[in-house]
Amino acid sequence: MGACSPKVRTVPSNTVKTTTENPVVKKDKPADKPPVKTPEARVSPISLVLPLNLDHAATGQSYTSANLNAANMSVDYYQGFKLGLDSATADGANFKIQIFDSKGNAAQAHSLGLNPQVKNAELIVGPIFPDDVKAFTAMLTKPRKPVISPLSPAAPATFRNPNLITMTPPLEYHAMGAATYVAKSLKPQKVFILTSGFSEEKLYAAPFKHTLDSLSKRKIQVIILTVVRGNLTPLAKQLNNKVQNVFVIPSTKQSFLMVTLRSLDTLSNKFPVTVFGHPNWEKFAFLKAALLQRLNTHITSSDKVDYKSAETNTFLRNYRRTYHTEPTDFAIKGFDQGLYFGQLLAEGEDMNKPELKDFTGLHNSFHFVKKPGLGWINTHVDILKYQNFDLKKVQ
Structure with missing residues (x-):
């Protein structure tokens, strides 16, 4: 701001000077610069x-x-x-x-x-x-x-x-994420949703089916079965031994999961099996990694940390x-x-x-x-x- 201000010079009045007199040149005092206020940090x-x-x-x-x-x-x-x-x-x-x-x-x-x-x-x-x-x-x-x-x-x-x-x-977006992966990456002909009959499982099953139907334009058939005591016999005629048979299990009930997953393990000896489970499965110690690996199990997660x-x-x-x-x-x-x-x-x-x-x-x-x-x-x-x-x- 000071650099832009006009400099004012005082003009001395006319005086008579002798030859021995040294003229005194008055130097201008620099104009005072207004203090610049430092803006406060936001x-x-x-x-x-x-x-x-x-x-x-x-x-x-x-x-x-x-x-x-x-x-x-x-x-x-x-x-x-x-x-x-x-x-x-x-x-x-x-x-x-x-x-x-x-x-x-x-x-x-x-x-x-x-x-x-x-x-x-x-x-x-x-x-x-x-x-x-x-x-x-x-x-x-x-x-x-x-x-x-x-x-x-x-x-x-x-x-x-x-x-x-x-x-x-929320849970529905886990279901939607799983359905999107199934539709775009696996592209199966059929998907089997295995339920225990509890209404809370619809919170996962319903958005999964809706998303799969929408993405595949209903070209992927969705079959919902309520499983009793691990009995998967009604599905046997609909399975294919040449392609992956995709099963979605929205349950978190220990007794139901233990019986149903064992039945799927037996079924996997004759048919290729891929399982999609509830995101809470990661927390369940009763679900053994060896069994889940044999069943080609997938889950969704919103808090997986890569410690490497x-x-x-x-x-x-x-x-x-x-x-x-x-x-x-x-x-x-x-x-x-x-x-x-x-x-x-x-x-x-x-x-x-x-x-x-x-x-x-x-x-x-x-x-x-x-x-x-x-x-x-x-x-x-x-x-x-x-x-x-x-x-x-x-x-």
């Missing part, structure tokens, strides 16, 4: 609403097992999320984290939904549990910034909030150095989400109308679709297959 406030249950940490109080698990999960998620934000500050972004204790209580979540400090943040993350999310978002009826449901896979229709961002793909990748090992080193402990799955999910949303805020993304880009994280990738009245939903799932007594990513 700080993005972020509200985390987590079930820390801190009242149980008071003197004379104690945690129940359930409350302690929720608190540990919250701490792990927070530590990962903060580390993700730290990674996003490399380009000069600044964040202010405000943590609020939802106590795993719907009434407390309802109250926090009215708290101006919570609502005025640029980003709101949490609550965690479905009942708390429902009570919290019920208080945010006016158009505003989105609320992130960070860990719950509950269907967005449970909440019917247009501002919700569901980070964990360079990115994962960098995160592990940083987490151990920062917190002196091993990260859990919740910490890894927190890191991915902290890095993702931190980058959006650092880029100046308008969180009133966010453009949610695709993102490849350590535990899962993000690919969002926006549904009217339901908000944004992450729909990306991986297809895993049992190989060499382990789950390997095939897509």
Whole structure:
């Protein structure tokens, strides 16, 4: 600004000087430059609403097992999320984290939904549990910034909030992902859906069938059979010993799975068998990898971490150095989400109308679709297959 200002020179009055007089030249005093005010760094406030249950940490109080698990999960998620934000500050972004204790209580979540400090943040993350999310978002009826449901896979229709961002793909998107893989990669003539008769299995079976019918234009025949005591005899005449026979089993019942999978194992001696199971199968110790491998079993997953990748090992080193402990799955999910949303805020993304880009994280990738009245939903799932007594990513 000073360089653009005109320089003012004082002109001396006319005087008579002798030959011995040395003229004195007056030097102009540089014009004072107005102080330049350094712009303050932009700080993005972020509200985390987590079930820390801190009242149980008071003197004379104690945690129940359930409350302690929720608190540990919250701490792990927070530590990962903060580390993700730290990674996003490399380009000069600044964040202010405000943590609020939802106590795993719907009434407390309802109250926090009215708290101006919570609502005025640029980003709101949490609550965690479905009942708390429902009570919290019920208080945010006016158009505003989105609320992130960070860990719950509950269907967005449970909440019917247009501002919700569901980070964990609901079950129907696992079914849709499996059906897409079957239709485009396997291209069978028939698919057999084996059910135990429980209505909850329709949450997986129905979107699977709908997606398969849509993609194949009903050229792939879908046969639904309720299996009793592992009896697969009614299917024998419909099987083909020259192509893969694809079976979809949406059940999570131990007794049903043990009997039905043994029957399929026997059937696989005569017919090529490929099985698609519920995503929760990965957690079941009673399902043996050897049996699942013989049945050419596939499942979908939204939190498979590749511990051999360079990115994962960098995160592990940083987490151990920062917190002196091993990260859990919740910490890894927190890191991915902290890095993702931190980058959006650092880029100046308008969180009133966010453009949610695709993102490849350590535990899962993000690919969002926006549904009217339901908000944004992450729909990306991986297809895993049992190989060499382990789950390997095939897509």
